[in-house]
Amino acid sequence: MARVIFQPSGIGVDVPEDTLLLEAARTAGVEIEAACGGRGACGKCVVRIVAGQADGSPSLGVLTAEAVAGGQVLACRTRVPAGGLTVEVPDAAGREGGRIAGGDETDLVAGELLPRKWEYEPLAVKWRVRVAAPRPEDGLSDLDRLTRGIQSDWGPAPVHVPLNVLRTLADAIRAAEGLVTSTLIREAGALHVIKVEPGDQTARHFGVAVDIGTTTVVVQLVDLTLARILGTRSDYNDQIACGLDVIGRINYARRAERLEELRTRVLGTVNRLLLQVTAGAAVEPHEICNAVVSGNTTMMHLLLGLKPEYIRIEPYVPTVHTVPYVTAAEVGIGINPESWVCCSPCVGSYVGGDITAGLLCTDLATDTEEINLFIDIGTNGEMVLGNRDFLMTCACSAGPAFEGGGIGCGMRASVGAIERVEVDAASGMPTCATVGNVPPKGLCGSGMIGLLANLLRTGWIDAGGKLNRARPSRAIEVDGRRARYVLAPAEASGRDGPIAIDEIEIESIVRAKAAIYAACRLLLQHAGIGFEDLGHVYIGGGFGRYLDLEQAKVIGLVPDLPRDRFHYVGNSSLMGSYIVLVSQDYRRRQLTLAGRMTYVDLGADPGYMDQYTAALFLPHTDASLFPNVRSLLERT
């Protein structure tokens, strides 16, 4: 074993020789970003060696020879030598970057949509049971007496006790004179006992909401006695190393051992976040007896180890839409092994549980006559349009740009991310605000939208996304045919080097917004309505707490509607999971919604590519679609 010490925290860990430094950091609970999933491509996991000898050469190519000579290495490429290492993680945010700024986004969802206190009803409930003392003359075993104790409160339903719980029973019911706390699930007329603890343990009752995105995974710990969020942690999905989008992952999974690798990778991410979020709240993972998981159809298949191949092969039929209850042990999630995992239902190959969860954060889940639109912006973009009479849905591939993927300085909306950017019209110079008010480490999705909108308004980029080379600005660096916009020079940035975005990266963002806008427009055409007919537009996505929808309108990501029609609901997949976690009634509503949704296949629609191409302008080729943005741009 070799010892690794992480500075400035001073956290130490013993790992086998030759362990990757990135793994050592994860073992130690020290978070280091690895947007590329540890492939050595993104350069975000750079650390500096303070003491010890490590081979830095595998980091070359991404890091300069000077950087490596200065002790800098990629944590995902560097192995721990027998003598151990002391390394410095670039800034203090390294240890707390996993916490999404204001992870508690409940206040982004309209209060009337959230479950009321009297609706709190998690799948598994904790229940005090008084078990009769053992007596030979009644011929009752421990199990018989527990069963009778439960039935005396819950009626004569069959009581199921799995073997793992049976193994704890003899001692549990003898420890506190027969008083035990049973964790119970009532389902289809039967009672399932998933845990028995001695004494009264009803005060400690926990659940997790899990959002599995193609790019980002978020785990939220909830105290179920009060439906209170105790903590939220996010990280890149470790599957990224195997493909950036769902198609890449499906292709990767074609060999059985690679499907197993993908399954293990995403479980690794989920379980790592579980350990972080529980440690932060002084909860033991095995105390968690409820889990709700939402993700797109491919992510759900990969998490469960189901072959995803047929999702992308005609006729595009997945193994499951509505995943049956499965135990945490079967799935491999590191909570109480007998817990049932509740997966949000999928609607089709490309509209998954993230959308049926997200819908719960919008008026589309209510009995309204008004037609509303819900847009979920992730690596895939999904839209739902409808009211109480109909629900139509479609999906498009946006790519991971808004989550920091494929953008050199891109990052999630975690501490150090630039989330707002002002651009000085005269000088072109930026003013940045970061999550947590620390020196900037990178640019998150909301920062990208703000940056592009403000560059456009101030004339520093044109409608094609090209930087203005005609006017000199210290913020614009031109190198031959390539130009880049510098948000923070190396000396002002919280990372090794300047924070900048080049024109090719701007193109990625434009393509992402074009895919989403085109899909929305086509979905409305299918319904025979225009944007002006919409009552409300809900935007979900992993932008953290902050997304300026006026700016999103300026770049043509969302339609040009009055401000009050827009509602930013944050990570709606996570929040919908939270809602289902605290209230089974919402689970039933979710299943009903999923059953009502009609899937529109954009891939089969010849108009989609035209719409997409037309949207590859800021805000759009057809400026008449954005009259208010046009007059705004003309004014400035």
Place this chain on the structure above:
Amino acid sequence: MARVIFQPSGIGVDVPEDTLLLEAARTAGVEIEAACGGRGACGKCVVRIVAGQADGSPSLGVLTAEAVAGGQVLACRTRVPAGGLTVEVPDAAGREGGRIAGGDETDLVAGELLPRKWEYEPLAVKWRVRVAAPRPEDGLSDLDRLTRGIQSDWGPAPVHVPLNVLRTLADAIRAAEGLVTSTLIREAGALHVIKVEPGDQTARHFGVAVDIGTTTVVVQLVDLTLARILGTRSDYNDQIACGLDVIGRINYARRAERLEELRTRVLGTVNRLLLQVTAGAAVEPHEICNAVVSGNTTMMHLLLGLKPEYIRIEPYVPTVHTVPYVTAAEVGIGINPESWVCCSPCVGSYVGGDITAGLLCTDLATDTEEINLFIDIGTNGEMVLGNRDFLMTCACSAGPAFEGGGIGCGMRASVGAIERVEVDAASGMPTCATVGNVPPKGLCGSGMIGLLANLLRTGWIDAGGKLNRARPSRAIEVDGRRARYVLAPAEASGRDGPIAIDEIEIESIVRAKAAIYAACRLLLQHAGIGFEDLGHVYIGGGFGRYLDLEQAKVIGLVPDLPRDRFHYVGNSSLMGSYIVLVSQDYRRRQLTLAGRMTYVDLGADPGYMDQYTAALFLPHTDASLFPNVRSLLERT
């Protein structure tokens, strides 16, 4: 790795250096007996080193220095050196000793008690399902279509598919144009799918009946399409090393890691026998989707990893009597992991599933007015008395003598066991018949009974079990105060040394028979009847196919009743398991029987020790209880 070759079979195996030779043999599938569970105490695992160098000194004490010098070692005490070994297993029976002679004991059970063909109904059935082709427009997933296919035949019951089966679904339903074979369990109004295979696989449908005794474990493979027994294998329970009887095991299990050790040991035995019996019938273990397990209450607790401690602590209340269905994966039995394991119900701490299974082999399971007695002879002896109106039961500790435990030359009723012994009245010399007609390796329970009965009849032992020293016989060797009876000299025996039994060992057998007779007598007293009131007496036990009940009467193991009242039913725990395995209707009868049985605690009865002491004579202190035996003995 080091290579070990076993002669005369020539079977070879590569094992890590320092592996115990006994383990290497098990890995290779070469059976070597180890009655003491590998503690180096019984000396039965002796092998001879033909090539290679091994340290024989750990075998000293049990083997003589000469034997060790001659290359003989105990397989349980000898480690494989880096250079490998070639060893000779004493006789050819070494490879087939695991097969109980005539393992198919169905013919010992009266035909009218066995399920009829129209009653064949295993817990899990195989069912051909035609799954509709995938079509995007119907919005049905693979799971939805499988569910509909099953429901079209079985009605609208909920269909449960566990995650392991879901993982195979996508390919299975596409492989044979939608034709699949589902293995289904119907339980409490729901359908559980435990396997899905492409095409028509209904012809291959297998189950196992498992009898877990304190001393012996038996696994029987059954072709469920015809209820035909394909093979039976038995071996000593690996737990023996941790205690010879249930009290010893319960004491051993007081620390959690030792309970886990006991669980792992018995699973090791079961799974080893499973591999042997399936290999012999060209069946893969994962093709087995039904299992019925019977054993006493302690054995069931240890198999399932349930704390057995409270079985022997007042008020003697175990964790379970009727074990709920558990999956093979939960238990750790190496068959299809989603198979449900059906455990025979226990009645009390000392009357277990072996008895409720055994009862099915007797008239006590039928609607008869006649009062019958069932005696199951094992390490514990259990009795059931009753008719259609009442069932009383009790248990006593007999010790492992009849299964070969604690007797130097004792062995199970496997190939090479002396199962019948005649004694020449004049010379005292024995004539032995062995299972499989091979040279004798040892003496099994039925041989012990025959030997003692014939020695008594011919006057070569007295009623106290002492050998007759007054008359000279070549078969009786006297060494100071100890005398022993030689069944086979070393040169005629199939093992290393003579086969003999001394007076101390004869005492063990007398104690075993006394415990059983005393318990029977007391149980009848509790019911207020005498032996003469019995219609039938059923004897069960692991004696193989052969038990001479007249001889059992002579030594006072069973009451002195006319011959036609006795029925030997063989290993009734195994046969009862077989019956339940092939017919769910008998499972229901078994549960009803278990519910009707009243337990009589002999330990709490002050008369038991008196009865026991009085029975420590051959046939009994009170000769008037055995009038026919007395006149027989007086005649000869």
